[in-house]
Amino acid sequence: MKKQYNLKTVFTIFLCVYTSGIFSQNIFHEYQDGKIWFKLKNEQAIALPKNHSGQDRTPYLDLPLNTLSFIQELSLKYNITKLSQPFVTIKSSQELLRTYELHFSDVGSVEEIIKEIIKSGKVEYAEKVPYNQLVWTPNDPQFVSNQWGLVQISSQLAWNISLGNAAITVATVDNAVQTNHADLQNAMWVNPGEIAGNGIDDDGNGYIDDINGFDVADNDNNPNPPSTQFSHGTHVAGITGASTNNGVGVASIGAGISIIGVKATGNNDNSNSITNGYAGITYAAAAGARVINCSWGGTGFSQTAQNIINSAWNSGSIIVAAAGNDNVSTLFYPAAYNNVISVASTTTNDVKSSFSNYGAWVDVSAPGSTIMSTTPFGNYANMSGTSMASPMVAGLLGLMLSHYPTMANNDVITCLLSTCKNINTQNPNYIGLLGAGRIDAYAALQCVDQAKTAPPTVDFVADITEACKVPQQVKFTNNSFNANTFLWDFGNGSTSTQTNPTHFYTQSGTYNVKLVATGNNGVDSLIKNMYIVINTPQAPTAIGDTICENQTATLIGTGNGTLRWFDAPTGGTLFGTGNTYTTPSLSVSKAYYVEDIISGNTANVGPINNSFGGGGYHNNGTSQYLVFDVLKPCTLSTAWVNANSSGSRTFTLLNSSGVVLQTVNVNVSAGQSTINLNIPLTPGTGYRIGGNNMDLYRNNAGVNYPYTLNGVLNITGSSAGAAFYYYLYNWEIKEDDCISERTPVEATVISCVGVEEFISGQIFLYPNPAKENITLEYVLKESGNIQFSFYDITGKKIINSEIVDGVQGMNKKQFNITSLSPSFYFLHIQKDNRKKIFKVIVSE
Template identity: 40%
Template sequence: MRLIFTCFCLLPVLGFGQIADSSYARGQIYIKLRDNITIHDAGKSETLNKRGELSFIQALLGNKSASKIEKPFYTPNSERLQRIYKIEFLLPEQVQEVISKLLQDPAVEYAERVPVDRKVYVPNDYTPPNGYFVGQYNLEIINAIRAWDITRGSGAIVVAVTDDGVATSHVDLAANLVAGRDVVYDDNDPNPDRSDDDHGTHVAGIVSATTDNNRGIASLGFSIKVMPVKIADNQGRLIQAYKGVRWAADNGARVINMSWGSPTFSQSNQDVINYAASRGCVLVASAGNDAASSFNYPAAYDNVISVASTDIADVRSFFSNFGSWIDIAAPGSAILSTLLNNTYGLIGGTSMASPLVASLAGLMLSVNPTMNRTQVEAGIKATADNINAQNPNYIGQLGAGRINAFNAVNWAATVYSTASGSWTGSNWTYQAPSQHTNPVIQAGHTVTVPSGTYPVRNTLNINGTLDLSTTSSVLNINNN
């Protein structure tokens, strides 16, 4: 067995002269055209049409020469993402001048540099302080065993792992994998290109290594499926991270894990996150390993569950970011999981905490697939264990606490109402949720129901005729 303790982190920028190369892709920008701009044949294909889009973009650039223009996040399902273009320049030093010019053009909603997302290793001879339990303490501390008494996961729930690749032939992963994608080279082989790109394989094992197979490790996800989405090129650079998020959202992922990041905000990337959220995806991301309160993206974007890391004692991992923007914490110090060549090893980082939360989201959806992404996040937070006593200097900066898998899955199994707000009638008012009452609705009453799907888990007594109306085009009532 090969044991490695590795920490993925975002290294701080050390000097102003390094900012261009460290935080941004050299010579590359995003631009987003305004919604009222009409271009001939735009939006019909991922490929730019020369008569319409290419000519329009080149006109915007004027005398500045582009070496490549593409639509990085194209999907037929979103006109907004169809209007985002990525441009690479022959002369990178022209980028800031071009952005300034584009921002003055009424056709352009925004123009920005392209952030670099990365993973960076601590040397592999690093020894963790105080001694760490070599095993799967992360599953024990979050009460995974009791959660498995409720559900062992559903193969219908898919968690996407966007990363540097996943070893699809690993004996402890293969049975729980579904078809993936390499979005960098546009093929169906999501395996890593390099022998040291084992980050994604480790993350995938945390999400859902095959469990109860008398081999290797167990995983919280147990039987949920992993969709490997390779976002790294053959040098290990994460050059298509958000294209991977978009692809996962369009191809059946209910949960998307993002164990990578950048300290730099991008409106284009936020637009991709918003799109995935609109598709119903639960988005989970590592908070970063700078031991700082500064934002890291995508964890700090709207519609993303940001995950800090804790250790075997429920103490904030020494490397973990923190702050009021953190949503939840999970074990991430010295986590045992799958590596390349059918091996296993220890890696530490918020990159390891994030997939545990993604796995929990998948387990909750297994027991209650009608839940939406905001309900999943609410349940994870509402059922977390308070760890303030163990972290007196970080109260309010490690989210809602450390996840408790049993509590969260039990919550998902027993929370019935999927709507918020009140139901009102001419002579009757009732506040959702409805687990604990059996309202009697009399003939002639008018009931206004918030838009949503309502599993009926209690007795609803109706005397006479009940007229229901909804502002939504569809009202689903499930009789259980």
């Protein structure tokens, strides 16, 4: 993807040097040509050979195409050249063990290949592989200035608390790292599980002789740069952890930490691209890196990449990534993924660097303009970019962990973010778009230092605290600090020891929730009384039916809303709606279940239209969006728009990490109109909705965030900051329907044997329903005693039996039912041991 640089002369130099890399992606600029990732369904997974000590990952990097039959079938059609399992070393993640990478030379057919792979039915998904580039802006390599960034973040005061710990490892996943640089050689990690040069994977991690790191791109143990063009990673590594106080070159924020060098660009690849970044993250996590820095990225989303990030996080690594250098709010990956700290860049006066990306997805800012650090071979230079800001944060995290190695990752991140310097005054147009602020190393180390002796503090929140249906899923987020074990009590007899549990409430009620947290320095607990309120509508009443074999039954329900009929107490098949349900012909008795749905409230939020402030029609190719939080399950039903032209518009809903949740295509008329969206929303923060090339009106003045629908939804900002409001006005929000618990009701089938022996022809019962009298007409084959009895729906006889003398031929019998309350009843007609049953409905 083409990059923009700040200095015209620099741009010219790099345009010449990196032209092939910038424009090499011919099909999709955000993705690598000729590569696809796909994940097998669990039942299709191939049993892998045991990866024991001494067996490396090499055999899995070039598998026979017939390993997967559906790939072999596609191989000739699309010139497939290679099949591999690049993440086979991650034994803890079954989803990554089932992930494959496909190489093919017919790069123009990527969409067709993806469709055919999915069509095979063997995979959960197939996707393009993201294209990642470095995010830096080099300055004159001969100009050596002081290290203003370290002064800005108060590193000298931080070093009074900790000078770093060589046992804490920070991985630099980049294009290369010069391991024997004078300022890096004593800071390089040495793998204690490997014996150098014996050609054996001694520690069994799948990588042979990875002494100081690994080259995942060329699959060898040499992470060093092949030429001076591969300078980026060495510069990044120096910012993170160059040897400090050694009388040589530069200092680093990490001071005495250790660096794992991970080369993720092949020797024959363009040095300004990262072709194997996610394989690099995989290796770094396997090597036990406490922190992993990624000073690269791109705008292409990948589920596989998110899975890799999740796996690294779950293994104990903190991932830090650069936010990008295009001065836009567009989501940039891996920085925008979940479980990644996204870093923007600032200058000497805490102003956002002119090149730095920004947005609600950014977590923190750090110095990134004109940063002095190491370069090959034994040199030093200034460079600028979020590439330089990111390792500043990674190194600080390493320093913090050096002071308190057993501190939980979430707590370390809490100290990092909570102690940042507020830079809103310096950046009035980027409030809320530069994360928690600019890092303050001294304040962060003070926070860690206090945590070493402080008892734990407990806090938690739930995504839903009020609901009106069951079962109701509630996700709890643990915001406790300085604790390592937890015990939850959900107030309904259920407990959990998970850090962030999900619990299902199955009955109406008001529940107290308690969390007990235990840390190295004590115990703390918190009870939130009446915290979860599940208030479902009253269950409907229902009346069953008794029928003869192979007849239909009519079931009747009464409620306050719309009744729905099912065949199971939860889940099941929806058979019908309404106050009555007629079953199909039944040969045996069957239980049904009926629930009552009360329609949710509807209200509006957001400006009614665009008649406030200034603005105009916006048709930019860059995606712009509104940011909002959802507090209660609801649906975005409609919105008001003002279109400059008629035609189709695509609105995209994303979560806080940029994952596309839903797209809605709407035909819009020119001018002002209300459009239907019908997008279901679940509780969460940082949702985004918008699009590109919209040609719709947006305001750039007079905006007044937040726009609030109390307890339901808040529109909090936009991709371009607080001064802009994009596209969708006057949102109509419908709260989710309330659903009662289900009431069981029985369709009872009895044997009506022999009735045809004493009754011939049709039987008439009328009127039915009735209020006062009901008449029965029937034809007897022969005279004899006939017994009539009335029963209610519980089977209790409610009118004494009456015996009459029936005559051969037509008979008529009238019953007075004024003593019966409105309901269902059953009239039994019996002669000897033969019986006929009729349903009688007494109306109001």
